[in-house]
Amino acid sequence: MINYRENFPLLKRICADHPLQYFDNAxxxxxxxxxxxxxxxxxxxxxxxxxxGPNFLAEEATTLYEDARLSVSxxxxxxxxxxxxxxxxxxxxxxxxxxxxxxxLKKGDVVALSRAEHHANIVPWLQLKEKIGIVLxxxxxxxxxxxxAESLNKIFAQSKLRLLAITLASNVLGQYYxxxxxxxxxxxxxxxxxxxxxxxxxxxxxNVKELDPDFLVFSGHKLFAPAGVGILYGRRELLEAxxxxxxxxxxxxxxxxxxxxxxxxxxxxxxxxxxxxxxIGLGVAIKFIKKIGWTEIVSREKxxxxxxxxxxxxxxxxxxxxxxxxxxxxxxxxxxxxxxHDVADLLGERGIIxxxxxxxxxxxHDYFQVAATLRASLSFYNSLEEIDYFINSLKEIKTLLxx
Amino acid sequence: xxxxxxNILDHYQRPRCRRRMTAADASFRELNRSCGDDMTVFxxxxxxxxxxxxFEGNGCAISVATISILSEELVGKTRAExxxxxxPDLQELLGINISMRRSxxxxxxxxxxxxxxxxxxxxx
Ligand SMILES: Cc1ncc(COP(=O)(O)O)c(C=O)c1O
Numbered sequence: 319m320i321n322y323r324e325n326f327p328l329l330k331r332i333c334a335d336h337p338l339q340y341f342d343n344a345x346x347x348x349x350x351x352x353x354x355x356x357x358x359x360x361x362x363x364x365x366x367x368x369x370x371g372p373n374f375l376a377e378e379a380t381t382l383y384e385d386a387r388l389s390v391s392x393x394x395x396x397x398x399x400x401x402x403x404x405x406x407x408x409x410x411x412x413x414x415x416x417x418x419x420x421x422x423l424k425k426g427d428v429v430a431l432s433r434a435e436h437h438a439n440i441v442p443w444l445q446l447k448e449k450i451g452i453v454l455x456x457x458x459x460x461x462x463x464x465x466x467a468e469s470l471n472k473i474f475a476q477s478k479l480r481l482l483a484i485t486l487a488s489n490v491l492g493q494y495y496x497x498x499x500x501x502x503x504x505x506x507x508x509x510x511x512x513x514x515x516x517x518x519x520x521x522x523x524x525n526v527k528e529l530d531p532d533f534l535v536f537s538g539h540k541l542f543a544p545a546g547v548g549i550l551y552g553r554r555e556l557l558e559a560x561x562x563x564x565x566x567x568x569x570x571x572x573x574x575x576x577x578x579x580x581x582x583x584x585x586x587x588x589x590x591x592x593x594x595x596x597x598i599g600l601g602v603a604i605k606f607i608k609k610i611g612w613t614e615i616v617s618r619e620k621x622x623x624x625x626x627x628x629x630x631x632x633x634x635x636x637x638x639x640x641x642x643x644x645x646x647x648x649x650x651x652x653x654x655x656x657x658x659h660d661v662a663d664l665l666g667e668r669g670i671i672x673x674x675x676x677x678x679x680x681x682x683h684d685y686f687q688v689a690a691t692l693r694a695s696l697s698f699y700n701s702l703e704e705i706d707y708f709i710n711s712l713k714e715i716k717t718l719l720x721x
Numbered sequence: 722x723x724x725x726x727x728n729i730l731d732h733y734q735r736p737r738c739r740r741r742m743t744a745a746d747a748s749f750r751e752l753n754r755s756c757g758d759d760m761t762v763f764x765x766x767x768x769x770x771x772x773x774x775x776f777e778g779n780g781c782a783i784s785v786a787t788i789s790i791l792s793e794e795l796v797g798k799t800r801a802e803x804x805x806x807x808x809p810d811l812q813e814l815l816g817i818n819i820s821m822r823r824s825x826x827x828x829x830x831x832x833x834x835x836x837x838x839x840x841x842x843x844x845x
Contacts, residue, residue, distance in 0.1 A: 657757075657779075657780065657781035657782065658757070658781075659756055659781040659783075659823075659826060660725075660781045660782045660783070663724070663822070663823065664725065674756075675755050675756060675757065676754065676755065676757065680754060683757075688757075689756075689757025689758075689759070689779070690756060690757030718725065718730075719725070719730065719733070719782060720734070
Protein backbone atom coordinates (compact mmCIF):
# COMPACT_ATOMS: atom_id res chain seq x y z
CA MET A 319 0.00 0.00 0.00
CA ILE A 320 1.24 3.50 -0.84
CA ASN A 321 2.07 5.56 2.23
CA TYR A 322 -0.16 8.62 1.85
CA ARG A 323 0.74 9.85 5.33
CA GLU A 324 3.72 11.55 3.71
CA ASN A 325 1.40 14.14 2.20
CA PHE A 326 0.40 15.53 5.57
CA PRO A 327 2.95 17.57 7.56
CA LEU A 328 0.86 17.18 10.72
CA LEU A 329 1.46 13.44 10.72
CA LYS A 330 5.21 13.97 10.90
CA ARG A 331 4.83 15.25 14.43
CA ILE A 332 6.23 12.85 17.02
CA CYS A 333 4.24 12.22 20.21
CA ALA A 334 5.38 9.84 22.92
CA ASP A 335 8.12 8.54 20.60
CA HIS A 336 5.46 7.73 18.10
CA PRO A 337 4.43 9.43 14.86
CA LEU A 338 1.12 11.19 15.42
CA GLN A 339 -1.76 8.82 14.75
CA TYR A 340 -4.78 10.77 13.65
CA PHE A 341 -8.08 8.94 14.17
CA ASP A 342 -10.24 12.06 14.32
CA ASN A 343 -10.84 12.71 10.64
CA ALA A 344 -14.58 13.12 11.11
CA UNK A 345 -13.96 16.15 13.33
CA UNK A 346 -11.56 17.72 10.85
CA UNK A 347 -9.06 16.25 8.43
CA UNK A 348 -5.34 16.98 8.42
CA UNK A 349 -4.25 19.23 5.54
CA UNK A 350 -1.95 18.04 2.78
CA UNK A 351 1.15 20.09 1.96
CA UNK A 352 -0.31 21.12 -1.42
CA UNK A 353 -3.26 22.81 0.29
CA UNK A 354 -1.03 24.58 2.80
CA UNK A 355 1.19 25.73 -0.08
CA UNK A 356 -1.81 27.08 -1.99
CA UNK A 357 -2.91 29.15 1.01
CA UNK A 358 0.66 30.41 1.47
CA UNK A 359 0.95 31.29 -2.21
CA UNK A 360 -2.24 33.28 -2.09
CA UNK A 361 -0.88 35.39 0.78
CA UNK A 362 2.68 35.56 -0.49
CA UNK A 363 1.90 36.32 -4.12
CA UNK A 364 -1.72 37.15 -4.88
CA UNK A 365 -3.19 38.80 -1.79
CA UNK A 366 -6.12 40.91 -3.03
CA UNK A 367 -9.86 41.12 -2.65
CA UNK A 368 -11.99 39.36 -5.25
CA UNK A 369 -14.33 40.94 -7.79
CA UNK A 370 -12.99 44.37 -6.94
CA GLY A 371 -10.34 46.60 -8.39
CA PRO A 372 -9.00 46.80 -11.93
CA ASN A 373 -5.46 45.71 -11.10
CA PHE A 374 -3.64 42.53 -11.97
CA LEU A 375 -3.41 41.36 -8.36
CA ALA A 376 -7.18 41.52 -7.93
CA GLU A 377 -7.54 39.70 -11.21
CA GLU A 378 -5.21 36.89 -10.09
CA ALA A 379 -7.05 36.48 -6.80
CA THR A 380 -10.42 36.50 -8.58
CA THR A 381 -9.24 33.93 -11.10
CA LEU A 382 -7.95 31.61 -8.36
CA TYR A 383 -11.20 32.00 -6.41
CA GLU A 384 -13.43 31.37 -9.42
CA ASP A 385 -11.28 28.44 -10.55
CA ALA A 386 -11.88 26.91 -7.15
CA ARG A 387 -15.63 27.29 -7.70
CA LEU A 388 -15.27 25.50 -11.02
CA SER A 389 -13.34 22.67 -9.33
CA VAL A 390 -16.11 22.26 -6.78
CA SER A 391 -18.84 22.34 -9.42
CA UNK A 392 -17.08 19.67 -11.49
CA UNK A 393 -16.39 17.61 -8.37
CA UNK A 394 -20.11 17.22 -7.63
CA UNK A 395 -21.53 17.60 -11.13
CA UNK A 396 -23.18 20.97 -10.56
CA UNK A 397 -23.35 24.15 -12.61
CA UNK A 398 -20.96 26.94 -11.67
CA UNK A 399 -23.72 29.30 -10.52
CA UNK A 400 -25.19 26.63 -8.25
CA UNK A 401 -22.08 26.60 -6.05
CA UNK A 402 -22.20 29.13 -3.21
CA UNK A 403 -19.14 29.56 -1.02
CA UNK A 404 -20.16 29.77 2.65
CA UNK A 405 -18.33 29.44 5.96
CA UNK A 406 -19.15 25.73 6.18
CA UNK A 407 -21.93 23.19 6.62
CA UNK A 408 -23.41 25.09 9.53
CA UNK A 409 -23.52 28.36 7.61
CA UNK A 410 -25.02 26.63 4.57
CA UNK A 411 -27.85 25.01 6.51
CA UNK A 412 -28.61 28.25 8.32
CA UNK A 413 -28.70 30.05 4.98
CA UNK A 414 -31.30 27.60 3.66
CA UNK A 415 -33.33 27.71 6.88
CA UNK A 416 -33.40 31.50 6.96
CA UNK A 417 -33.75 32.27 3.28
CA UNK A 418 -35.67 29.36 1.78
CA UNK A 419 -37.29 28.31 5.06
CA UNK A 420 -38.68 31.67 6.10
CA UNK A 421 -39.94 32.39 2.59
CA UNK A 422 -41.57 29.02 2.03
CA LEU A 423 -42.60 27.47 5.34
CA LYS A 424 -45.48 28.44 7.54
CA LYS A 425 -46.94 27.40 10.87
CA GLY A 426 -47.81 23.72 10.95
CA ASP A 427 -45.62 22.73 7.99
CA VAL A 428 -43.58 19.61 8.65
CA VAL A 429 -39.80 19.42 8.37
CA ALA A 430 -38.46 15.87 8.70
CA LEU A 431 -34.96 15.09 9.92
CA SER A 432 -33.37 11.78 10.73
CA ARG A 433 -32.50 10.72 14.26
CA ALA A 434 -28.87 10.62 13.12
CA GLU A 435 -28.50 14.34 12.44
CA HIS A 436 -25.65 16.46 13.69
CA HIS A 437 -26.77 19.46 15.77
CA ALA A 438 -25.95 21.61 12.72
CA ASN A 439 -28.96 20.06 10.99
CA ILE A 440 -31.25 20.21 14.02
CA VAL A 441 -30.80 23.56 15.73
CA PRO A 442 -31.50 25.82 12.69
CA TRP A 443 -34.83 23.99 12.29
CA LEU A 444 -35.56 24.27 16.01
CA GLN A 445 -34.94 28.00 15.65
CA LEU A 446 -37.43 28.08 12.78
CA LYS A 447 -39.86 26.15 14.95
CA GLU A 448 -39.57 28.87 17.60
CA LYS A 449 -39.89 31.59 15.04
CA ILE A 450 -42.72 30.41 12.80
CA GLY A 451 -44.08 27.26 14.38
CA ILE A 452 -43.00 24.56 11.94
CA VAL A 453 -43.31 20.98 13.17
CA LEU A 454 -40.22 18.75 13.42
CA UNK A 455 -40.46 15.01 12.86
CA UNK A 456 -37.66 12.46 13.09
CA UNK A 457 -37.06 9.41 10.93
CA UNK A 458 -36.23 6.64 13.40
CA UNK A 459 -33.05 4.63 13.09
CA UNK A 460 -32.75 0.86 13.38
CA UNK A 461 -30.12 -0.68 15.66
CA UNK A 462 -27.94 -1.36 12.60
CA UNK A 463 -27.93 2.35 11.78
CA UNK A 464 -30.30 2.23 8.79
CA UNK A 465 -33.49 4.28 8.47
CA UNK A 466 -36.58 2.59 9.82
CA ALA A 467 -38.90 1.89 6.88
CA GLU A 468 -42.11 2.14 8.88
CA SER A 469 -41.09 5.46 10.32
CA LEU A 470 -40.26 6.71 6.81
CA ASN A 471 -43.71 5.64 5.64
CA LYS A 472 -45.33 7.54 8.47
CA ILE A 473 -43.40 10.67 7.66
CA PHE A 474 -44.17 10.50 3.96
CA ALA A 475 -47.84 10.07 4.80
CA GLN A 476 -47.96 13.52 6.40
CA SER A 477 -49.77 15.90 4.09
CA LYS A 478 -47.92 18.92 5.44
CA LEU A 479 -44.45 17.51 4.84
CA ARG A 480 -42.50 20.25 3.05
CA LEU A 481 -38.82 19.55 3.64
CA LEU A 482 -36.62 16.56 4.28
CA ALA A 483 -33.25 17.57 5.76
CA ILE A 484 -31.12 14.48 6.15
CA THR A 485 -27.56 13.38 6.43
CA LEU A 486 -25.74 11.40 3.77
CA ALA A 487 -23.60 9.69 6.39
CA SER A 488 -23.81 9.66 10.16
CA ASN A 489 -20.89 11.15 12.07
CA VAL A 490 -21.68 8.75 14.93
CA LEU A 491 -22.94 5.51 13.37
CA GLY A 492 -20.63 5.59 10.37
CA GLN A 493 -23.58 4.58 8.23
CA TYR A 494 -23.56 5.84 4.63
CA TYR A 495 -27.14 6.14 3.45
CA UNK A 496 -28.50 5.32 0.04
CA UNK A 497 -30.58 8.46 -0.27
CA UNK A 498 -31.60 7.93 -3.90
CA UNK A 499 -34.91 6.15 -3.26
CA UNK A 500 -35.81 8.57 -0.45
CA UNK A 501 -35.13 11.64 -2.57
CA UNK A 502 -37.12 10.18 -5.49
CA UNK A 503 -40.02 9.52 -3.18
CA UNK A 504 -39.84 13.03 -1.77
CA UNK A 505 -39.75 14.54 -5.24
CA UNK A 506 -42.83 12.63 -6.31
CA UNK A 507 -44.63 14.37 -3.44
CA UNK A 508 -43.16 17.79 -4.12
CA UNK A 509 -41.09 17.70 -0.92
CA UNK A 510 -37.80 19.63 -0.99
CA UNK A 511 -34.66 17.70 0.06
CA UNK A 512 -31.58 19.06 1.77
CA UNK A 513 -28.65 16.67 2.10
CA UNK A 514 -25.99 17.17 4.77
CA UNK A 515 -22.95 15.74 3.00
CA UNK A 516 -20.40 16.93 5.61
CA UNK A 517 -19.28 13.36 6.32
CA UNK A 518 -20.48 11.57 3.21
CA UNK A 519 -18.54 13.64 0.69
CA UNK A 520 -15.17 12.75 2.15
CA UNK A 521 -15.56 9.00 1.58
CA UNK A 522 -17.44 8.36 -1.68
CA UNK A 523 -17.88 10.05 -5.06
CA UNK A 524 -20.98 12.20 -5.25
CA ASN A 525 -22.88 13.62 -8.21
CA VAL A 526 -25.82 15.93 -7.72
CA LYS A 527 -27.24 14.95 -11.10
CA GLU A 528 -27.58 11.36 -9.89
CA LEU A 529 -28.49 11.97 -6.27
CA ASP A 530 -30.68 14.89 -7.33
CA PRO A 531 -31.12 16.76 -4.03
CA ASP A 532 -32.50 20.30 -4.00
CA PHE A 533 -29.79 21.47 -1.61
CA LEU A 534 -26.54 19.82 -0.61
CA VAL A 535 -24.07 21.19 1.91
CA PHE A 536 -20.59 20.37 3.15
CA SER A 537 -17.50 21.84 4.84
CA GLY A 538 -14.02 22.25 3.43
CA HIS A 539 -12.16 21.39 6.62
CA LYS A 540 -13.30 17.76 6.68
CA LEU A 541 -12.26 17.45 3.03
CA PHE A 542 -8.56 18.30 3.47
CA ALA A 543 -9.18 22.04 2.97
CA PRO A 544 -8.90 24.93 5.45
CA ALA A 545 -11.57 25.64 8.06
CA GLY A 546 -14.03 28.46 7.55
CA VAL A 547 -15.03 27.59 4.00
CA GLY A 548 -17.86 25.38 2.85
CA ILE A 549 -20.38 24.87 0.11
CA LEU A 550 -24.06 25.32 -0.45
CA TYR A 551 -25.19 23.62 -3.62
CA GLY A 552 -28.73 24.57 -4.63
CA ARG A 553 -30.83 23.79 -7.64
CA ARG A 554 -30.64 26.90 -9.80
CA GLU A 555 -34.40 27.66 -9.93
CA LEU A 556 -34.62 27.40 -6.14
CA LEU A 557 -31.65 29.66 -5.50
CA GLU A 558 -33.01 32.20 -7.97
CA ALA A 559 -36.38 32.29 -6.27
CA UNK A 560 -34.92 32.64 -2.77
CA UNK A 561 -34.50 36.03 -1.12
CA UNK A 562 -30.87 36.99 -0.40
CA UNK A 563 -29.66 36.17 3.12
CA UNK A 564 -26.86 38.44 4.33
CA UNK A 565 -26.73 41.90 2.82
CA UNK A 566 -23.51 43.70 1.96
CA UNK A 567 -21.19 44.46 -0.90
CA UNK A 568 -20.52 41.63 -3.29
CA UNK A 569 -24.11 40.42 -3.30
CA UNK A 570 -25.66 43.44 -5.02
CA UNK A 571 -26.14 44.63 -8.59
CA UNK A 572 -27.22 48.11 -7.58
CA UNK A 573 -27.81 50.02 -4.34
CA UNK A 574 -29.98 53.12 -4.20
CA UNK A 575 -30.97 55.20 -1.21
CA UNK A 576 -34.21 53.34 -0.64
CA UNK A 577 -33.75 50.04 -2.46
CA UNK A 578 -31.28 47.55 -3.86
CA UNK A 579 -31.13 44.90 -6.53
CA UNK A 580 -29.35 41.67 -5.67
CA UNK A 581 -26.62 40.32 -7.90
CA UNK A 582 -27.00 37.23 -10.06
CA UNK A 583 -26.08 33.79 -8.76
CA UNK A 584 -23.77 32.81 -7.19
CA UNK A 585 -22.79 36.30 -5.94
CA UNK A 586 -26.30 36.90 -4.62
CA UNK A 587 -25.52 34.71 -1.61
CA UNK A 588 -21.89 35.74 -1.10
CA UNK A 589 -22.13 38.97 0.86
CA UNK A 590 -18.92 40.65 1.99
CA UNK A 591 -15.34 39.53 1.46
CA UNK A 592 -15.37 35.75 1.30
CA UNK A 593 -12.83 33.30 2.71
CA UNK A 594 -10.66 33.64 -0.39
CA UNK A 595 -7.71 31.52 0.74
CA UNK A 596 -10.12 28.90 2.09
CA UNK A 597 -11.90 28.62 -1.23
CA ILE A 598 -8.58 28.38 -3.08
CA GLY A 599 -7.48 25.71 -0.62
CA LEU A 600 -10.71 23.79 -1.19
CA GLY A 601 -10.12 23.82 -4.93
CA VAL A 602 -6.64 22.38 -4.41
CA ALA A 603 -7.92 19.81 -1.89
CA ILE A 604 -10.33 18.56 -4.54
CA LYS A 605 -7.47 18.21 -7.02
CA PHE A 606 -5.56 16.26 -4.35
CA ILE A 607 -8.50 13.86 -3.91
CA LYS A 608 -8.94 13.48 -7.67
CA LYS A 609 -5.29 12.67 -8.11
CA ILE A 610 -5.48 9.83 -5.60
CA GLY A 611 -8.78 8.77 -7.11
CA TRP A 612 -12.03 7.50 -5.64
CA THR A 613 -11.34 3.90 -6.56
CA GLU A 614 -8.21 3.94 -4.43
CA ILE A 615 -9.85 5.85 -1.56
CA VAL A 616 -12.95 3.64 -1.42
CA SER A 617 -11.00 0.39 -1.63
CA ARG A 618 -8.46 1.40 1.02
CA GLU A 619 -11.18 2.53 3.37
CA LYS A 620 -12.98 -0.78 2.91
CA UNK A 621 -9.84 -2.67 3.87
CA UNK A 622 -9.42 -0.45 6.94
CA UNK A 623 -13.07 -0.83 7.98
CA UNK A 624 -13.08 -4.59 7.63
CA UNK A 625 -9.85 -4.91 9.58
CA UNK A 626 -11.04 -2.60 12.34
CA UNK A 627 -14.35 -4.47 12.73
CA UNK A 628 -12.47 -7.78 12.82
CA UNK A 629 -9.91 -6.64 15.40
CA UNK A 630 -12.33 -4.88 17.69
CA UNK A 631 -14.20 -8.17 18.16
CA UNK A 632 -11.28 -9.34 20.30
CA UNK A 633 -12.13 -6.72 22.90
CA UNK A 634 -14.99 -7.96 25.03
CA UNK A 635 -15.41 -4.59 26.76
CA UNK A 636 -16.12 -2.71 23.54
CA UNK A 637 -19.37 -2.43 21.61
CA UNK A 638 -19.76 -0.50 18.35
CA UNK A 639 -22.85 1.63 17.71
CA UNK A 640 -24.58 0.78 14.45
CA UNK A 641 -24.15 -2.09 12.01
CA UNK A 642 -21.44 -3.39 9.70
CA UNK A 643 -23.17 -3.06 6.32
CA UNK A 644 -22.63 0.21 4.44
CA UNK A 645 -20.23 1.49 7.05
CA UNK A 646 -17.56 4.10 6.59
CA UNK A 647 -14.29 3.73 8.56
CA UNK A 648 -15.91 5.62 11.44
CA UNK A 649 -16.62 3.85 14.72
CA UNK A 650 -18.29 5.07 17.90
CA UNK A 651 -17.34 2.74 20.72
CA UNK A 652 -19.29 2.10 23.89
CA UNK A 653 -16.79 1.08 26.56
CA UNK A 654 -17.94 -1.08 29.44
CA UNK A 655 -17.02 0.51 32.80
CA UNK A 656 -14.62 2.97 31.19
CA UNK A 657 -15.32 6.62 30.64
CA UNK A 658 -14.53 7.69 27.05
CA HIS A 659 -12.85 10.89 28.27
CA ASP A 660 -10.30 8.98 30.30
CA VAL A 661 -9.60 6.65 27.42
CA ALA A 662 -9.30 9.49 24.87
CA ASP A 663 -6.93 11.36 27.18
CA LEU A 664 -4.74 8.30 27.69
CA LEU A 665 -4.79 7.45 23.98
CA GLY A 666 -3.58 11.01 23.43
CA GLU A 667 -0.62 10.31 25.68
CA ARG A 668 0.24 7.49 23.29
CA GLY A 669 0.00 9.81 20.28
CA ILE A 670 -3.44 8.66 19.15
CA ILE A 671 -5.95 11.43 18.49
CA UNK A 672 -9.61 10.44 18.94
CA UNK A 673 -12.74 12.15 20.13
CA UNK A 674 -14.95 11.43 23.15
CA UNK A 675 -18.41 12.72 23.95
CA UNK A 676 -21.68 12.91 22.05
CA UNK A 677 -20.11 14.31 18.85
CA UNK A 678 -22.79 17.00 18.47
CA UNK A 679 -25.48 14.33 18.19
CA UNK A 680 -27.23 14.37 21.55
CA UNK A 681 -30.65 13.15 20.35
CA UNK A 682 -28.93 10.14 18.77
CA HIS A 683 -26.98 9.29 21.94
CA ASP A 684 -30.17 9.66 23.99
CA TYR A 685 -31.90 7.32 21.59
CA PHE A 686 -29.22 4.66 22.03
CA GLN A 687 -29.18 5.43 25.77
CA VAL A 688 -25.47 6.06 26.00
CA ALA A 689 -24.08 9.21 27.59
CA ALA A 690 -20.90 9.34 25.59
CA THR A 691 -18.85 7.30 23.17
CA LEU A 692 -15.25 7.12 22.01
CA ARG A 693 -15.03 7.82 18.30
CA ALA A 694 -12.28 6.59 16.02
CA SER A 695 -12.75 8.05 12.54
CA LEU A 696 -10.29 6.94 9.90
CA SER A 697 -9.45 8.11 6.43
CA PHE A 698 -7.86 6.48 3.38
CA TYR A 699 -4.31 7.44 4.49
CA ASN A 700 -4.53 5.53 7.80
CA SER A 701 -2.96 2.08 8.06
CA LEU A 702 -3.53 -1.40 9.44
CA GLU A 703 -0.55 -0.95 11.78
CA GLU A 704 -2.26 2.08 13.25
CA ILE A 705 -5.36 0.00 13.95
CA ASP A 706 -3.19 -2.61 15.72
CA TYR A 707 -1.57 0.08 17.84
CA PHE A 708 -5.01 1.51 18.68
CA ILE A 709 -6.39 -1.88 19.74
CA ASN A 710 -3.33 -2.70 21.86
CA SER A 711 -3.46 0.71 23.48
CA LEU A 712 -7.13 0.22 24.36
CA LYS A 713 -6.22 -3.03 26.11
CA GLU A 714 -3.40 -1.41 28.06
CA ILE A 715 -5.55 1.53 29.10
CA LYS A 716 -8.26 -0.75 30.36
CA THR A 717 -5.72 -2.56 32.51
CA LEU A 718 -4.29 0.70 33.79
CA LEU A 719 -7.65 2.21 34.72
CA UNK A 720 -9.02 -0.90 36.34
CA UNK A 721 -6.07 -2.26 38.27
CA UNK B 722 0.41 9.74 33.15
CA UNK B 723 0.59 12.50 35.68
CA UNK B 724 -3.16 13.01 36.04
CA UNK B 725 -3.73 9.27 36.33
CA UNK B 726 -1.49 9.10 39.36
CA UNK B 727 -1.93 6.28 41.84
CA ASN B 728 -4.05 8.19 44.36
CA ILE B 729 -6.39 9.44 41.62
CA LEU B 730 -6.92 5.93 40.28
CA ASP B 731 -7.41 4.68 43.80
CA HIS B 732 -10.19 7.18 44.49
CA TYR B 733 -11.71 6.40 41.07
CA GLN B 734 -11.81 2.66 41.67
CA ARG B 735 -12.79 2.87 45.35
CA PRO B 736 -14.59 6.16 45.68
CA ARG B 737 -15.19 7.28 49.28
CA CYS B 738 -18.59 8.52 50.30
CA ARG B 739 -20.41 7.30 47.21
CA ARG B 740 -23.88 6.92 48.61
CA ARG B 741 -27.21 8.66 48.82
CA MET B 742 -27.70 10.76 51.95
CA THR B 743 -31.23 10.61 53.28
CA ALA B 744 -31.10 13.46 55.77
CA ALA B 745 -29.01 15.92 53.76
CA ASP B 746 -29.31 19.64 54.40
CA ALA B 747 -28.57 20.39 50.78
CA SER B 748 -28.11 18.56 47.52
CA PHE B 749 -27.54 19.42 43.89
CA ARG B 750 -27.41 17.53 40.61
CA GLU B 751 -24.88 18.76 38.07
CA LEU B 752 -24.89 17.47 34.49
CA ASN B 753 -22.22 17.79 31.89
CA ARG B 754 -23.92 16.59 28.76
CA SER B 755 -20.94 17.03 26.51
CA CYS B 756 -18.91 14.59 28.62
CA GLY B 757 -21.80 12.42 29.71
CA ASP B 758 -21.14 13.16 33.39
CA ASP B 759 -23.97 13.19 35.89
CA MET B 760 -23.27 13.91 39.54
CA THR B 761 -25.50 14.50 42.54
CA VAL B 762 -23.93 15.72 45.77
CA PHE B 763 -25.31 15.75 49.31
CA UNK B 764 -24.14 17.98 52.15
CA UNK B 765 -24.85 17.92 55.86
CA UNK B 766 -24.05 21.04 57.88
CA UNK B 767 -23.45 21.75 61.55
CA UNK B 768 -24.23 25.44 61.70
CA UNK B 769 -21.90 27.00 59.21
CA UNK B 770 -19.53 24.05 59.07
CA UNK B 771 -19.67 21.10 56.69
CA UNK B 772 -20.07 17.90 58.67
CA UNK B 773 -20.60 15.32 55.92
CA UNK B 774 -20.51 15.03 52.13
CA UNK B 775 -21.56 12.22 49.85
CA PHE B 776 -22.28 11.81 46.16
CA GLU B 777 -23.97 9.67 43.56
CA GLY B 778 -23.53 9.43 39.84
CA ASN B 779 -21.19 8.69 37.00
CA GLY B 780 -18.24 10.36 35.45
CA CYS B 781 -14.70 9.93 34.27
CA ALA B 782 -11.79 9.06 36.56
CA ILE B 783 -10.94 12.72 37.10
CA SER B 784 -14.46 13.81 38.03
CA VAL B 785 -15.11 10.82 40.31
CA ALA B 786 -11.71 10.98 42.02
CA THR B 787 -12.05 14.71 42.60
CA ILE B 788 -15.46 14.53 44.26
CA SER B 789 -14.29 11.52 46.28
CA ILE B 790 -11.29 13.46 47.58
CA LEU B 791 -13.43 16.55 48.20
CA SER B 792 -15.97 14.60 50.22
CA GLU B 793 -13.19 13.69 52.65
CA GLU B 794 -11.20 16.89 52.62
CA LEU B 795 -13.98 19.42 52.95
CA VAL B 796 -15.41 18.10 56.19
CA GLY B 797 -14.74 20.75 58.85
CA LYS B 798 -14.54 23.60 56.34
CA THR B 799 -17.03 26.46 56.43
CA ARG B 800 -19.54 27.27 53.73
CA ALA B 801 -17.63 30.43 52.87
CA GLU B 802 -14.41 28.46 52.45
CA UNK B 803 -16.15 26.05 50.08
CA UNK B 804 -17.67 28.90 48.07
CA UNK B 805 -14.26 30.52 47.68
CA UNK B 806 -12.63 27.42 46.18
CA UNK B 807 -11.60 27.18 42.53
CA UNK B 808 -9.41 25.22 40.14
CA PRO B 809 -6.05 26.07 41.77
CA ASP B 810 -7.32 24.70 45.10
CA LEU B 811 -8.25 21.46 43.38
CA GLN B 812 -4.81 21.17 41.79
CA GLU B 813 -3.33 21.50 45.24
CA LEU B 814 -5.70 18.98 46.83
CA LEU B 815 -5.22 16.45 44.07
CA GLY B 816 -1.51 17.02 43.77
CA ILE B 817 -1.67 17.06 39.98
CA ASN B 818 -1.66 19.55 37.15
CA ILE B 819 -5.10 19.74 35.59
CA SER B 820 -4.99 20.56 31.89
CA MET B 821 -7.50 22.91 30.32
CA ARG B 822 -9.20 20.00 28.58
CA ARG B 823 -9.84 18.24 31.88
CA SER B 824 -10.67 21.21 34.09
CA UNK B 825 -14.41 20.73 33.50
CA UNK B 826 -14.07 17.15 34.75
CA UNK B 827 -12.32 18.22 37.92
CA UNK B 828 -14.73 21.07 38.52
CA UNK B 829 -18.07 19.29 38.18
CA UNK B 830 -18.09 18.04 41.79
CA UNK B 831 -16.90 21.32 43.26
CA UNK B 832 -19.48 23.33 41.31
CA UNK B 833 -22.22 20.95 42.42
CA UNK B 834 -21.18 21.35 46.06
CA UNK B 835 -21.04 25.12 45.74
CA UNK B 836 -24.49 25.24 44.15
CA UNK B 837 -25.83 22.95 46.86
CA UNK B 838 -24.66 25.13 49.74
CA UNK B 839 -25.55 28.39 48.05
CA UNK B 840 -29.15 27.20 47.82
CA UNK B 841 -28.90 26.54 51.56
CA UNK B 842 -27.91 30.10 52.17
CA UNK B 843 -30.95 31.35 50.30
CA UNK B 844 -33.25 29.24 52.42
CA UNK B 845 -31.96 30.28 55.82
C1 LIG C 1 -22.82 15.26 9.62
C2 LIG C 1 -22.30 16.61 10.01
N1 LIG C 1 -23.04 17.70 9.74
C3 LIG C 1 -22.61 18.93 10.05
C4 LIG C 1 -21.41 19.15 10.68
C5 LIG C 1 -21.01 20.56 11.03
O1 LIG C 1 -19.97 20.99 10.24
P1 LIG C 1 -19.26 22.40 10.49
O2 LIG C 1 -18.93 22.45 11.95
O3 LIG C 1 -18.06 22.34 9.62
O4 LIG C 1 -20.22 23.46 10.08
C6 LIG C 1 -20.61 18.05 10.97
C7 LIG C 1 -19.30 18.25 11.64
O5 LIG C 1 -18.97 17.77 12.68
C8 LIG C 1 -21.07 16.76 10.65
O6 LIG C 1 -20.34 15.67 10.95
